[in-house]
Structure formats: C-alpha cells, structure tokens
Amino acid sequence: MRLPHPRGPVSAAVIDALGHPCPYPLAVPPADGPVDGIVHDEDLQLALWTCYEMHYRGFDGVDDDWEWAPSLIAVRGALEERWLAGLRLLAPPVEVEPDAVPSALAELVAADDGPSLAGFLQRKATLEQFREFVAQRSVYHLKEADPHSWGIPRLEGSAKAALIEIQVDEYGGGRVERMHSELFRDVMRALDLDDDYGHYVDQAPAVTLAVTNTISLFGLRRSLGGALIGHLAAFEMTSSLPNRRYGNGLRRLGGDATATRFYDEHVEADAVHEQIAAHDLCGGYARQHPEAASDILFGATACLAVEAEFGRYLLGRWESSPEPLSRTA
Template sequence: MARHGSAVRTLPRSGRLPLPPARGPLSDALTTFLLSAGGEPRQEDLMRLAQRAHTVDVLRDEDVQLTLLLLYELHHEGIDQVVDDLEWDLGLLWVRADLEMALQRSLQVLVHGRHGFGRGTRPEFLTGPARVDAELVALATARDATGLTAHLALDADLEQFREFFVHHSLHHLVPFREVHSGDPRGTSGVSTTRTTIDLGLDDAHGAYVSRLPATSLAAVNTATMFGLHRRDRGALAGHLAFSHLSSPSLGTAVGDGLRRLGLRGGATGSSAPETQPAQPGPDAGTGRELVASLLAAEPELAADVVFGARAGASLARLVAEEVLGAWSAGTSSLLPADHHDDAPDSHQVLRLVGRRPRG
C-alpha cells in the first residue's frame, strides 16, 4: 500500500502546539501575523482574506480549518514561537468569528440540508426530553454505514491503525475534556494515551497536526466552537452525549482489531460490527444526564441538543468515508509529511491583500 511516509514522529515536548506549515493564503497570513507578534500583515488584511471562507467548502478546506485550529489554540496551550498576548487580539477575534459563522452554516447544510430547520426552532418531533433522548440513542447506536468499525475490527493493518489514532490525536483538546475527569479516553471513546505508545506513535501535544486533513480538523474545531460559546451550550451537550453513547461500538472494534494484530486494545469484549449495532455503555449516562439536566432547566434548547449530536454523527461519518476511501485506493488517509498545499510565502500574502512588503 502506498504511503505518505510513516506516521511516527518525535517532537520537542514544550507543551505548546508546534506551528505547522501553512495550507493557503489565509493560514500563511495568520502565521506571518503570529510570528511577527501582530506586525504584518495588518488586521484588516487578515479580515479580508477570511472572507474566502464564505465561498469554499469549509469542512473540506485545508486553509480555513488550519487557520481556525490555530486561532483556537491561542486560548488553549499556546503555539510555539507565538506570544500569549495575541490570545485576545481584537482583529484575530474578528477573523475567528467570521470563520465560525461560515463553519456554522456548513454544519447546518451537512446536518439538515439547505432547506432544513435551523437551530433555535422546535420541531414537534423533537419536543420533550424523552424524545430527544431517544433521538440521541438512535443516532449513536445506528449501524455504521461507512464500514469503518468493521474494517478496524476485521481487516485494518498496523499502519492503518496508526493513521486512525493520528486522526484522533487532537480530540483531547476540546473544551469539554474536563467532563472526562479520570477517563483516559478522548471524545471518540478510544483509549489514546496507552495505545499510541504501543503503536510507536508520538503522544506529544499536537505532534501530528500537520498531517491531519481538513475534515479531521473540522471535527475538532466544531467541538471547540461549541465549547467556547454560551449560545452553543445545547449543541455542546448533544455533541458530548453522542460521543459518549457511540463510544462502545468504536472502542470495541478498535480493541478487537488491536488484539487481532497481537497488541493491547483499548476495549474489552468482542463484537460483530458489520451486523450488530452496539448499545450504550455504562459511561454513556454522563452525556445523557447532562442533556436531561439542561433540558429540564431550558427545554427550548431541545433542537440545539439534537443539532449538536447530529453534527457529531455527520462529521464522524464524513471523516470515516474519507479515511476508508483513501485506504480502499491504497493510499494514506493523512497529508504527506511535507504537505504545504502550495502556500504562498509572506511576501506573496502581502501582495495578495494589496500591500507591499516592508524593507
């Protein structure tokens, strides 16, 4: 099988995100701005470049998703070589808000289609905590139409498992990680810390961010966006509930596949993923209880809860389809190690926004 090189990589463990290569004019302009501590390009130039997010397929756009990830990381662990003072830079906050608006619209289309109901509405079939809970369980326990769980359990080779864990390597960064207190699993329900070491992967913070394609970054960015905004508290609760409810099926498939390869797995038991949808595990109650408590206090958030869960399910399906599509074609599902997506250098960026470089 053709590969873009081994997924294994070792990086300095500073705790901050290593600054990845830019993937287009927007992320290159942002990188220049961050490294110059806000000197170049001007904030208004960044804002102008951010407008392209409203004209592209945001969920699959490498440039937009990497830019949004870097903007979020300013609020988390920080970025190598970037001063912390930029966390609350007003221009960057404006750019982030513009990209979030584009992401929200793309999620609406992904979940409901171009003419579906929007957030904040209350379709009759979604009213009431019991109906919402039934919808969450149905989403999480539905048969995996992509075939990813079956492939992991029955057919995936060692390199494919490495790639799978690389795709999930940023899931621990989302803001609701505290809810998992004491639980080594990320929002995917997969035990990543021990298994990444078993597979020879680097568990340093952001070690593989430069290898993750746009859809994998979009899954992380969506969860982060939900967690950062009070307006999205319903969507966050639904997203978290879906993650908890769907973890048994994926975790069991991963465990079965790793044991098949003679490695320790992150799950116990066995399954027949191609025919039997899993039932919610004991930790699924955390998400469901959160939703029940939220809706008891704010029943008007029912549609937002279901939106968040459907967004999680739709993004998981999108990532799985792309990963399996690459594997079926005999190629890697990760970006090549030297991926730059023909990003322009800083002088080209300044020319793109109509300014001459200094000096």
C-alpha cells in the first residue's frame, strides 16, 4: 500500500517523516481543544490510522523500523489520548456486576438505535451505493479479525480459548479460501472494485478510519484489553441480522453466490461467535478480572457508537448527494 495523502498538519508531518529512512526528525503541532466530534476529524483519524498501519502491513517504500520509532510512538500516544477522550464522550460509562456482563451486553445491543444502514442496502441502495459501502468497508475487512488478534497474547485460560475459537473461524480454519478477508475480496471483485489492501484509504472519510482506529487503539493498549473483547462481542452480536440484509441487497442487485458468500457466511458464523464472545470470552474474562467488567461494556458501547456514526455518515451522504466519493485519484 502507498502512503495516503495528508489531510492536515498532523497527518502531513507523519506522512512526510515516513517518507524518510528512520530515524528522521518528526515534529507535530500540539493539538488541544474539544474532542467531541473527533470521530470526524480527518487529520487526526488519518494520522492515527497511519501510525497504526506500521503495526500491520506498513507502506510501500517506508522503513519498517518506523514501527517502534520513539518519535512516532510519541505522536501516536498523543493522538490516542485525544481519540480515547472522544470515545469516552461517545460511549458513556456503564456500571455492571461481573456476573452480569453477558446479559448487560445483550441489553446494550438490544437497545442500540443506530441508523439502519442494512435496511437501506437491502431494499433501496443502487449498485453504485452498494459499491461505495463495500469500498469503505474494505478499509477494515481486508484485515478483518487482525485488530482483535492483538488480544490473544494478553488473555489466558478460558477467555483466551474463546477468542482463539472465534479467530480461527475468522481466518477460515487455516484455509485461505475460507478466510473472511479473502471472502471479502470476492465481494470486491464481483463489484469491479480494486481488492488491493488499503486501496480505498484515500477515499475513506475520518469516520471510516475511526472504525478501525477504535479496534487498533483497544488492541494495541494492553490497559484496554477489556474494551477490546467488549468491542468484539458487540461486533459479533450485531452482525448476523445486518449481514443477511447486506447479502439480500447484493442479490437484489444481481450478486451471485460467490459475491454474497461473505455475507451469507457471516449470518451463520456470527450467530455462533456472538454466543462465544458474550458468554465464554467476555463472561469468562469478567470472572477472571472483575475490575474490568465496565471496561468490557465501554468497548461494546464504543463499537456501537462508532458504527452508528459510520451508518449516519453514509446514509446522510446518499441523501444529500448521489455522486460517488472521489477524494483523490
């Protein structure tokens, strides 16, 4: 993947520095001010996304040693503090007894009143709108499951076993043709989209990057381990029904069985994963770490809140302008 185009002073400083061999002086203008609406802060979300990407696949021509360069870690840390503060505003604390974590997660999901992106895609979306949805989602789905995998070495016992059971399924049980990220490539190819990793990052608005930045933040900070598994549980618990709708929407638009397999697979797989995630993973972790119960709920609430922002953004965009996105060529 190529380095993205900067969207402001912070992302410009980070992207410029990454263009040089490490070490290289990296100075970032200090940021302060309110953090509400930070989910739509183009400069911050892209800068953070770029910092995180050094821990995943990196960028073409960028020195991989930047991953642990103290100057880049310092920038990331400062951005994370603001992003985390913004997430805490979006996802107010929920008090919960450790034994009640699975039922509290179910209540949270049942009370979710985010916009029905899935209903629109099922019944109304044009082919061009569905393509845009898929292009936006590719920023996450082409590394589907990777951000939650950061949790594996931080867990132990039954919670670890539960996360492994989910992740093994996400990675197709070790068969590349069943890996969810590869199934997503089938969706992209069927819609004549470019399935190169990171291809649509420059066209992804802040809120799309924020979806992945939320999980990377929780995954890469061990202190947020409870939030990471709570995020995964909310992800899985709100997946089966929307994915059936996405699949039906794509069928309505002419998608064949190969094109819709990604969505059809998620209907079945995530009905299983949601049980494992709520009861074995989060319930098990809360028994091991009673003090982390509210962190689990924070991660779940943050997941639903950022997803709702993403849904509102896309539905709002389609309402106001039918033109496809083209931020940069």
